[in-house]
Every structure is written in structure tokens, then in C-alpha cells.
Amino acid sequence: MFNINYKSQHPIYEQIIDQTVLFLMEGVLQGGDKLPSVRELATSLGVNPNTVQKAYGELERRGYTENIVGKGTFISSSHQVEKDLAHQFKESLKEIFYEMSRVGFNSDYIQQIVISVLKEEEYVTDTKS
Structure with missing residues (x-):
């Protein structure tokens, strides 16, 4: 393991x-x-x-x-594990979003990409756009 x-x-x-x-x-x-x-x-x-x-x-x-x-x-x-994992994921996403904005993507476009990926991978069934 x-x-x-x-x-x-x-x-x-x-x-x-x-x-x-x-x-x-x-x-x-x-x-x-x-x-x-x-x-x-x-x-x-x-x-x-x-x-x-x-x-x-x-x-x-x-x-x-x-x-x-x-x-x-x-x-x-306990939910502490979930909270810590959520925090780690959030920090990882911040780094990704920072790099995306650094190369010129605006926040609206980044949001569209995120929504598209979520829908594409069937992680969510409905999003507010």
C-alpha cells in the first residue's frame, strides 16, 4: 500500500x-x-x-x-478529515486559478471552464450560469 x-x-x-x-x-x-x-x-x-x-x-x-x-x-x-481535505482542494484550486489568470484567462472564462468540466464529468446535474 x-x-x-x-x-x-x-x-x-x-x-x-x-x-x-x-x-x-x-x-x-x-x-x-x-x-x-x-x-x-x-x-x-x-x-x-x-x-x-x-x-x-x-x-x-x-x-x-x-x-x-x-x-x-x-x-x-469525523468531519475534520473532510474539512482538511476540502481546504487542501481549495488551496490547489487557488493555485490553478492563479496560473490561469496569470496567462490571461478572466474570471468569467475560468468559471465557464469549471462549470463545463463539472457538467461533462457529471459531478453536478445543475448549475447556475
Whole structure:
């Protein structure tokens, strides 16, 4: 499930965090899903268990996971995950819209593109235009 780039300058624990968040965004992981135990993940990745524990601790601090003593670490079913993901998507969209405006697209045209994509991909059935 997790792929670690051992040559990356990005710390391993952050790669675990980033991939977990990515799995949430892609729907691979959902609320209530159990993550591998610290020992299992550390063994499968060939890393120190403290590295995995650090990643799991940070995921819990951010509200993505819950640790249930004796049961394991689970993806949180709270709305905090949705709020954080929505915030990340919003920030990504801001960057895209900035680049579009930088090359000359006006806000009306950007809005038309967004509506067109939403309709085309059937994400929405009706929009106000």
C-alpha cells in the first residue's frame, strides 16, 4: 500500500503521512478503516517502528486517525478529515486559478471552464450560469 522513496530528502514519516492523506482523497481509505499496526508497517517498509509511530502520532494530531488502545489505529470518521481535505482542494484550486489568470484567462472564462468540466464529468446535474 505505501511506497517509500528512501532516496528522497522528504522524511519517511512525512511520506507516510502524505500517502495516507492521498489515500483518503482518492477514497482508498475511508472512515473506520484500520491501518496496519506500527510493527507491521515498519516491517513491511523496512523502517524503524519509531518512524511509523511518529507518522501515526501526527496523523492523529491532525484528526485523520484515532488510536484505540488494544485495537489499533483507525481512519477517523469525523468531519475534520473532510474539512482538511476540502481546504487542501481549495488551496490547489487557488493555485490553478492563479496560473490561469496569470496567462490571461478572466474570471468569467475560468468559471465557464469549471462549470463545463463539472457538467461533462457529471459531478453536478445543475448549475447556475
